Amino acid sequence: MSSRFKDQEHLIRMGVLLLAGIIVFFVLRGVMVPRDFGEYGHYRGGALEDNRARPAVYAGRKACEECHEEVVAARKGGRHAAVGCEACHGPLAKHASDPAAAKPGRPDAKTICLVCHLENVARPAKFPQVNPLDHGEGKACSDCHKPHQPKIS
Amino acid sequence: MTSKSDRREFLRKSSKFLLLSGAASVAYASVAEGQPEKAPNYRMHDHWWGMVIDIDLCIGCGNCVRADKAENGVPLGPKYFRTWVERYHIPPGDLQHPEKEELPVVDSENGGFDGFKEKYKKGDGSKNFFVPKLCNQCSHSPCTQVCPVGATFESPDGVVLVDREYCLGCRYCIHACPYGCRYLHPETETADKCSLCYHRIVRGLTTACCEACPTGARRLVDLKDPNDPVHEFLKMHKVHVLKPQMATGAKVYYNALDGSVR
Structure with a gap:
């Protein structure tokens, strides 16, 4: 039986090599590409879960208000009522999950108020600003203004 | 015959049990952490x-x-x-030309981490504001389009995220972002944002x-x-x-x- 092509053997060899290459590619791909790749798009679906897994550092206002009802009452109707607790008291998720484990410190009234209220031309003109050199005679702000209800009545 | 249907029933039941107990355990963990238990019911x-x-x-x-x-x-x-x-400063003579490219004086010392020291005078006629x-x-984010390995992506709920395990640290996305919002994390050597x-x-x-x-x-x-x-x-x-x-x-x-x- 004469072969149809002159170099049939070469062609078969090449075809087998190509097929083996394709098989190796798909096997390697199956091993190396994670199962969840392409679940939602061209990325690893598990990456969403990885991003979610981080613990929160800021507890959120709701968590604070669950226990500190007296502060909610003290702040009611005041200029600072809308300010988040952790804006001044710092991140306190640890304290929220175990009140005994992490005790929040008391913010220093001589510096914390000026973070927002120090005079600066780039601040909106309507926003209340002070120059501590000509206001308050060097006293701590909290001597006159109660931080939770800053307006002096 | 019966054994096959039994097996199917068993698989169905056990998968249901696994799914439900998984969600419940996540819920329990988030309650124990003092977090609102929304995560297990979160639908992207x-x-x-x-x-x-x-x-x-x-x-x-x-x-x-x-x-x-x-x-x-x-x-x-x-x-x-x-x-x-960022703090923007537009001198009084330039107020009429907001389109000029070289105009605004922008500063952002340490990104505003330490606040902004007063730099301009009150009443000098300039315009100043923070952004x-x-x-x-x-x-349609440019940064996700250029990623060669699919390590950054737009999630189904509209957040652009980075897969730290997949990121090569090639920095292509950092160049692609027109807003300069990305950086290379010095410890993980992966893009972060x-x-x-x-x-x-x-x-x-x-x-x-x-x-x-x-x-x-x-x-x-x-x-x-x-x-x-x-x-x-x-x-x-x-x-x-x-x-x-x-x-x-x-x-x-x-x-x-x-x-x-x-």
């Missing part, structure tokens, strides 16, 4: 996250920058920011920067939630996004954005 396709920033309310206190670094473990120092605040910046959570506090928003919390913002200048919004006040806000205000000419589909809306802001 019900949300489309964005942010609204009111420049008229920003006082440049830097609370957002500090909160973000604390929440997300962003390295301290002036090169690494997921969010930062908080963060990832614009683009819906604002994740819109994805770990918080899926639990029903707001972002750390919004939590710490004392004036409410920035607000997390869910554009798919019909009860979100954002719809009213967008209707009643003249809002803008940064660099609309780049067609990035940015979802961080700025109210009272000046034409000079780049």
Whole structure:
């Protein structure tokens, strides 16, 4: 039986090599590409879960208000009522999950108020600003203004 | 015959049990952590996250920058920011030309982490204001398009995230972002960026920067939630996004954005 092509053997060899290459590619791909790749798009679906897994550092206002009802009452109707607790008291998720484990410190009234209220031309003109050199005679702000209800009545 | 149907029944039951107990255990863990137990019931396709920033309310206190670094473990120092605040200064003679490219004097010492020291004089006729910046959570983001390995992507709920395990650290996305919102994390050697506090928003919390913002200048919004006040806000205000000419589909809306802001 004469072969149809002159170099049939070469062609078969090449075809087998190509097929083996394709098989190796798909096997390697199956091993190396994670199962969840392409679940939602061209990325690893598990990456969403990885991003979610981080613990929160800021507890959120709701968590604070669950226990500190007296502060909610003290702040009611005041200029600072809308300010988040952790804006001044710092991140306190640890304290929220175990009140005994992490005790929040008391913010220093001589510096914390000026973070927002120090005079600066780039601040909106309507926003209340002070120059501590000509206001308050060097006293701590909290001597006159109660931080939770800053307006002096 | 019977054994086959038994097997199917067994598989169905056990998978149900596994699924339910998994959700319940996640719920229990989040309750034990003192977090709202929203995460297990979180459905990505019900949300489309964005942010609204009111420049008229920003006082440049830097609370957002500090909160973000604390929440997300962003390295301290002036090169690494997921969010930062810029101060714009437009001298009196230049007020009439907000379109000139070289005009605005922008400074952002340490990204506003330490606040802003007074630099300009009151009553000199100049215009000064703060602009908080963060990832614009683009819906057609240039950074995800250039990633060669699919390590950064737009999630089904509209947040651009980074897969730290997949990222090669090739920095292509850092170059591609027209807003300069990405950096290379020095420890992991992977690209990092604002994740819109994805770990918080899926639990029903707001972002750390919004939590710490004392004036409410920035607000997390869910554009798919019909009860979100954002719809009213967008209707009643003249809002803008940064660099609309780049067609990035940015979802961080700025109210009272000046034409000079780049």
